[in-house]
Amino acid sequence: MQEMVRSLDMIAGVMARRVGRTADDFEVRALAGAIVGVVLGVVDQLPGDLPSPCAPSNSSRTDCARAGRPAVDRRPMSQWSTSTAPV
Numbered sequence: 696m697q698e699m700v701r702s703l704d705m706i707a708g709v710m711a712r713r714v715g716r717t718a719d720d721f722e723v724r725a726l727a728g729a730i731v732g733v734v735l736g737v738v739d740q741l742p743g744d745l746p747s748p749c750a751p752s753n754s755s756r757t758d759c760a761r762a763g764r765p766a767v768d769r770r771p772m773s774q775w776s777t778s779t780a781p782v
Contacts, residue, residue: 699735703727 704718707727711718718724 699731703731706730 703724704727707723708718710727711720711723714723716723
C-alpha cells in the first residue's frame with residue numbers, strides 16, 4: 696500500500712508541476728490516482744517477458760539510435776511481435 700501511495704505522490708508531483716498546481720490539489724490527486732488504478736488493473740494481464748524497445752539484443756538507447764531505430768516503440772503492444780524487435 697505504501698508503494699502505491701508513493702507512486703501516486705510522485706505522479707501527482709510531476710503533473711502538478713506540469714499544470715502549475717500543487718501536488719495536493721484535488722483534481723491532480725484524482726488523476727494521479729486514476730493512473731495508478733489503471734496500472735494496477737492491467738499489470739497482471741501483461742505477458743511475462745515484455746520485449747525491450749530495442750530487442751532482441753537488449754541494446755542500450757545509444758545502440759538503438761545508432762541503428763536508426765527508435766528507443767521507444769509507439770505502436771500499441773498488441774501489434775508487437777515477441778519474436779522480432781519493434782520498429
